[in-house]
Amino acid sequence: MVLEDYNPHVHREEYIAHPTNNAETFFHLIKGVLGTGVLAMPEAFKYAGMYNGIIFLLTLAVFVTYCLHILVRTQYILCKKKQTGLLYYADSMIVACEVGPGCFKNLGSILSFMTDFFMIFYQIGTCCVYWVFVGDNLKYVVDNYYKNNFSKQIYMLFLFVPHCLGMCIRNLKLLAPFSLVADVITFVTFAVVYYYIFSDLQSNFTDRPAWGSAIDFPLFFGTVLFSLQSVPVVISVENNMKTPAFFRKWYGQLNVGFGLLTIFYFFVGVFGYWRYGEDIKSAITMNFPKEEILAQVIIISYCIAIFLSYLLNAYVPIHILEERYIYPKLNEDATERKKFWIDMALRFLYVCVTCLISTTIPLLGLIISLCGVFCTTHLGIIFPPLMEICALWEDERSKPKTLLFWKSVAIIIFGIFSMVIGVYATIKAMVEQLEVEYMQITVSAATSLATTISSNGTTTI
Structure with missing residues (x-):
């Protein structure tokens, strides 16, 4: 078959057992990207300042969407070159190095592994954020009724068994109805968010700082990237589409979905920061009056959506761990039953790992920022233009003499610079906040011990 005549999209269903239709793909995309990050946007605006935040949110939204277009388009080109209906992100990196400049010929396996690493690390970080979010918000509501002084880590542990049971759903198509339910809950949550914002919007817009601190700006940058640049979700839903050619149309899921997501982030960020100012929490739901039933219901509902x-x-x-690193090492006569138990064991281990990390480092806002600047800069900014250069190298369209080459190089340099500055600023803030929290825990424990000794009337420990 002639290369130009091969259409990977026509052969996609040969690789997907349960493809999703356009509506299911849209619901997956919205729910997969629209997570806890949107509720952290007001705090992000506190880092950036009002006007600065507006300008860079809209700019980054367009930039992120453009980079995703580069990624999806480049994967299509590489599928044509390989004459296959589907290439996962890491496989695309290998093929790109094979057809790219000579200096990349031996880097395919390394860059492929790095791609898998960042994909896995990002998703683990995202799931850890979900644990922390639910723990924070459950404590915020339940403590209003029971003065038990349970830490948010205890509330996270309460969710361990439900997470294990939920992970037994192994088919992405079977998750589509749950995504629809979560989307409905999310939209209702936004309605309530706007209700609380506009019910007592007393301050003037100009009361909020127009420009934030340059030191804090990387935290804004990381939060926005984490919230919008959900590369693993985008790649996953596009790979599982029944009609993938529709995904990149100007009215397709990518443009429409990210346009809608940007509107949500814009209004929640701008009006949330306008309403609560410097008192804004890492999730705006924790600014709601916890004694009101409406606030309690919507917080619990959104916890279910998360x-x-x-x-x-x-x-x-x-999926990455199984298909690329576990199943290929099994004997050819490995039964489906054996694969099933390996899958279930891996899912249980995944819950354990994310739970352990979340209870150890329960800093919601900073985990969001770190995942954003460390993982999404590689997956969504650095790697796509690098793959584009390689994919188009043979037909001269990405040689150093062309505008496309220098455009791609500029994006790569921007991504590397943003990643270095952002990771440094986020880790520095994380260390400082952990020191403060552990100091508070130490002081609280010492005070409790002193109170106990005093009440017993003895100095013996």
């Missing part, structure tokens, strides 16, 4: 999002986001790293 729980459902956890199941969708966990699909990607588990």
